Amino acid sequence: MNPTFEPTQPQRRKGRLQLLLILAVVIAPMLLAGAMYRFGFWVPETRSFDGVLVANGQGRDALGIAVPSEAEARWELLVTAPQGCTEACQELVYLARQINIGLAREAGRAGHALASGTTLAPVYEQQLQREYPQLKRYALEPSVYAENPDAPAGAQLWIVDPHGNLVLRYDEKIKGKAILDDLKYLLKISQIG
Known part of the structure; x- marks a missing residue:
């Protein structure tokens, strides 16, 4: 026992x-x-990003942008121009391409796009076709864009995730290095796209 x-x-x-x-x-x-x-x-009151955080689950459709269903799912630098692509918009389109190039080996995970509320000037349209062959083009509905409180008037640059959700927004005064740093950080911590 x-x-x-x-x-x-x-x-x-x-x-x-x-x-x-x-x-x-x-x-x-x-x-x-x-x-x-x-x-x-x-x-904490500090933050590690330079843009305006859009953390309410809005997608591109909240800006009045219709994206084809067969669109490739990857990160996107989206330039919106509800009143047409002025000089500020053109600078943001150029900046979006440079940021995409600046991603180096991660450049395949992101793309750049332009959504304009009006037709572009023929000269600029030809320039885009010639110098920006990978730029995606979307139509933007200005009335839907104007109703969105997170979408200020004027040209804006948005970081969009592969699911089509708006993540960060920048105005035309932002420096490219700040956007590049934010996007690199997002790509580093992201398991999608």
């Missing part, structure tokens, strides 16, 4: 205390994180 071990009362208390400590170590961080999210305390 084997003798059975009967723990004493102090040993039981010690074992229960250890169990409660283990549970507290596992559950307390989850409760703290949930409370931080819910009530917004201890949330």
Whole structure:
């Protein structure tokens, strides 16, 4: 016969205390994180991106852009020009291409596109066909674009994820290095596209 071990009362208390400590170590961080999210305390004020974050799940359709269903799923630098492609828009189109080239070996994971609310000037249209052969072109519905509170008037550059969701927005005053850094970071942490 084997003798059975009967723990004493102090040993039981010690074992229960250890169990409660283990549970507290596992559950307390989850409760703290949930409370931080819910009530917004201890949330850092700094950010690691330079654009305006569009974190409400909007897609290109919220801007009035219809994209063909057979479009390739990859990251996109989208230039929107609801009133036509002025000089600021043309600079953003050029910047989008340069950023795409600046991605080096990751350039295949991203593309660049232009969505204009009006037809382009014939001279600029020819220039795009000649100098920007990989630029995708979309039609933009200005009335839908104007109703979106996250879409200010004037030319804007957007980073769009492979699912078609708007991620970051930049105006025409932004420097290309800032956009390149943001896109490189997104590509680094992304498992899609």
